[in-house]
Amino acid sequence: MKKILSQIKQLSKEKRHMMALFWIQAFANAISSLFINVFVFLETQSITFLIVYSMIYHIAIFIGFVGVGYLFGRIQKSVKINYLYGFLISFLSFVWVPLVAPSMTNLLVFAVVNGVGGGIFWMANHAYELAYTKNEDRDRDFYSSIEHAGSQIISMVAVIIGTILIFLAERIFHVETFTILFWFLPFVFLGSLPFLFSLPDHIPQRVSLTTMFRFLKWSNGRRVAWYYIFSNEQVASVAVTLFSVVALTSALNIGMWQSIVGIIAFATTLWLANIRRAGNRVQIMKYALVGYVVVYGMLMFSDISLYFYIIFTLGMIVLKPMYRISQHVIDLRSVNIISTQENGSFSGLLARDTILGFSRTFHLTIALLIASTINDNVLTAKVLILFYLLVTVGNWFIVRKVTQQ
Numbered sequence: 001m002k003k004i005l006s007q008i009k010q011l012s013k014e015k016r017h018m019m020a021l022f023w024i025q026a027f028a029n030a031i032s033s034l035f036i037n038v039f040v041f042l043e044t045q046s047i048t049f050l051i052v053y054s055m056i057y058h059i060a061i062f063i064g065f066v067g068v069g070y071l072f073g074r075i076q077k078s079v080k081i082n083y084l085y086g087f088l089i090s091f092l093s094f095v096w097v098p099l100v101a102p103s104m105t106n107l108l109v110f111a112v113v114n115g116v117g118g119g120i121f122w123m124a125n126h127a128y129e130l131a132y133t134k135n136e137d138r139d140r141d142f143y144s145s146i147e148h149a150g151s152q153i154i155s156m157v158a159v160i161i162g163t164i165l166i167f168l169a170e171r172i173f174h175v176e177t178f179t180i181l182f183w184f185l186p187f188v189f190l191g192s193l194p195f196l197f198s199l200p201d202h203i204p205q206r207v208s209l210t211t212m213f214r215f216l217k218w219s220n221g222r223r224v225a226w227y228y229i230f231s232n233e234q235v236a237s238v239a240v241t242l243f244s245v246v247a248l249t250s251a252l253n254i255g256m257w258q259s260i261v262g263i264i265a266f267a268t269t270l271w272l273a274n275i276r277r278a279g280n281r282v283q284i285m286k287y288a289l290v291g292y293v294v295v296y297g298m299l300m301f302s303d304i305s306l307y308f309y310i311i312f313t314l315g316m317i318v319l320k321p322m323y324r325i326s327q328h329v330i331d332l333r334s335v336n337i338i339s340t341q342e343n344g345s346f347s348g349l350l351a352r353d354t355i356l357g358f359s360r361t362f363h364l365t366i367a368l369l370i371a372s373t374i375n376d377n378v379l380t381a382k383v384l385i386l387f388y389l390l391v392t393v394g395n396w397f398i399v400r401k402v403t404q405q
Helices: 002-010 013-044 047-075 081-099 104-132 136-172 179-196 219-229 233-248 251-275 278-300 306-338 345-374 377-403
Strands: none
Touching: 013 047, 013 081, 013 104, 013 136, 013 179, 013 233, 013 251, 047 081, 047 104, 047 233, 047 345, 047 377, 081 104, 081 179, 104 306, 104 345, 136 179, 136 251, 136 306, 219 306, 219 345, 219 377, 233 251, 233 306, 233 345, 233 377, 251 306, 278 306, 278 377, 306 345, 306 377, 345 377
């Protein structure tokens, strides 16, 4: 721990401020990703609508990321201001929700606005990561590990605070369960103000649609495209939301349980920061993938009791950081692979998220067809888990090919 803290102090000012902005977004995401899907499902009692909500949300992320990113790449303006735009739009989306009735239409409007804000933020965040980190000397591995280690402890604190707010709403103030939560989240984004304007300007290279997808002519470029096509964490997220509601029955119980296990996830990420290096990323992902098959398979064939859900979440505490942090570094490396010398890394970043946007929509469309055909929430969730595992195993084999180049 002391070693890691000393290395953080040695990071450049730009990297420390990038981390701070990432962690603010992580704080809000920890609360929203845990409780918003639960909120949507409890309001509608439909996994089909939850899939539609997730699809609209990720299409909006695509618009914010690629649409706004392409605009800034064409007009040659610094993307730094997009940190502010992303936070501001997200701020407005959370202010709006408690002011309206939680109808399906209003939930979808929230998905659009919140998704666009998130997409704009992540576009700026990834652009700066590519500009200020590098693959050499474990720089990107270490930066990614510390970034996610910090987000683990911040997420842990966020979930605890979110749980307390839900408790206050239900037991003390006797208002709708999520009301105080929605009023609290906008103020989280105000914490970004000290860091927003201290970053240097970053003007990306000019982008062009005619050259953005030129990488598809190369064999490894096509492998990178397939790597993103075989990414479908959103399908698993929908299924796990239903499992959590069935097993724990309420948002308050879900928050309390996630608060208890959060510290273990933080310790796991710190451990991975010291053992991960460029040579073992794929191996760590392989071990995590084997674990995924075991814990997701157990949940899929279980009766979704509290006992099985607890075992699942304890397993994911260790496995998710193992898989996700290696994946994050490979994501950034893949952008370097598909970037052309003419367009630079920003063009590769937009091309990546174009493919990723279509991939998410495609997988969620399949999930929607499954849900519409089965018409049973629990059985649909189990089939979605099987679908997710098959795609994720395929993704790992593609990762092996990509990283060998």
